[in-house]
Amino acid sequence: MKQNTHPDYHVINIKMTDGTTFQTRSTWGKEGDTMILEIDPKSHPAWTGGQQKLMDHGGMISRFNKRFGGFKLGK
Numbered sequence: 001m002k003q004n005t006h007p008d009y010h011v012i013n014i015k016m017t018d019g020t021t022f023q024t025r026s027t028w029g030k031e032g033d034t035m036i037l038e039i040d041p042k043s044h045p046a047w048t049g050g051q052q053k054l055m056d057h058g059g060m061i062s063r064f065n066k067r068f069g070g071f072k073l074g075k
Contacts, residue, residue: 017043 007027013034015021021034028035041047 016040 009025009027010031011023012026012029012032013021013023015034015036017037017040026035
């Protein structure tokens, strides 16, 4: 087996968008570095169920709903 082929795996700090921090092991940065997250499960609408509005450009959503609004799956 070749020597020195794997990256250094060390402990780093993670800072969430709400300011909380925790430690994890990673190949990112150097030992003790802090990764500051801009998007995380506490702030991203995919995890929080955020109230994001869909933009209806050219009536595409309206046409879709009109065409497939009555479509039902199953029996």
